[in-house]
């Protein structure tokens with residue numbers, strides 16, 4: 001990051017900075033590890049900047065969307081509709097209509113009620129919609145409860161108990177083409193054993209369906225692979241080798257069955273940082289508050305999930321001090337870290353908040369009527 005410091009000096013802070021060489025390295029690691037020909041749909045909700053999407057599209061990935069607007073962004077950035085999947089528990093009629101008009105690859109359907117609406121809309125349009133059913137596999141992802149999605153109490157998908165009934169209903173739906181099952185158990189999963197558990201569940205469910213004569217040409221296991229927030233510069237690229245191998249070794253794919261993934265954070269998380277300047281240092285008897293010009297509106301993850309992003313001071317001083325690093329927003333949760341040992345930092349020094357490439361800019365907002373942080377890219381420096 002120090003290499004770019006000179007280029008930072010004229011820029012208004014806070015801003016997002018993307019090191020595109022990390023993105024390129026990550027994308028090539030995915031391509032190399034995916035020697036099995038699996039389909040990757042990048043989860044656009046993690047980051048939808050055109051410069052980033054361009055590289056992801058060139059790698060041959062499709063997109064995983066959760067709204068009509070995300071589909072539009074995907075198509076505007078030249079992703080092919082035949083590589084677009086649409087998830088979400090609350091798809092509106094307008095979004096369903098748009099997705100059908102654009103001939104997307106598949107809807108990941110989350111309820112029987114939604115299936116009925118898709119069938120109705122497709123029938124009116126004289127079209128047939130491809131549909132995967134999202135199963136809630138009742139698996140604990142072992143991650144923050146706000147980003148766990150596959151446990152029994154989550155709102156996502158339908159339970160295995162309801163599945164067979166849904167498949168019977170689908171047979172009567174003339175404009176639905178059922179293509180298989182979809183799963184996504186949560187995000188920021190570091191314990192790959194959780195994916196093994198998922199694979200075992202998937203095998204069990206598939207076997208039961210095959211015994212009943214159900215055809216499942218596609219299987220989508222979602223995303224969720226975590227990144228190293230503690231040591232981003234030591235581990236900029238997640239272990240995709242072991243990730244894909246876990247599925248390869250544990251999933252019993254059916255003959256000819258195609259496997260799909262929806263990776264978000266693991267693709268873009270480490271290439272992005274939020275760059276901020278120190279505004280004030282309030283020295284106290286117990287705590288030194290380092291007040292920076294980036295806040296929870298720029299990066300919501302710490303306030304929302306108690307997420308710890310590595311904070312680096314580029315002050316260049318050798319003496320270390322202990323700081324609570326806080327933002328300017330009028331909320332106590334606007335805190336990036338407590339008791340952090342950092343090189344002594346003074347007004348005007350740069351701070352880097354690492355691993356902000358995923359769910360950083362897409363969740364930024366103007367709370368406190370603040371400006372939106374702009375993105376900058378390493379290749380422009």
Ligand code: LLP
Nearest residue numbers: 043087184187188223224262263264265359
């Ligand atoms: N597929 C589905 C159906 C999803 O809901 C998600 C993420 C993904 C794929 C991509 O998951 P990933 O590979 O990025 O873990 N804002 C939170 C994360 C929310 C994730 C929502 N769903 C955060 O900042 O941690």
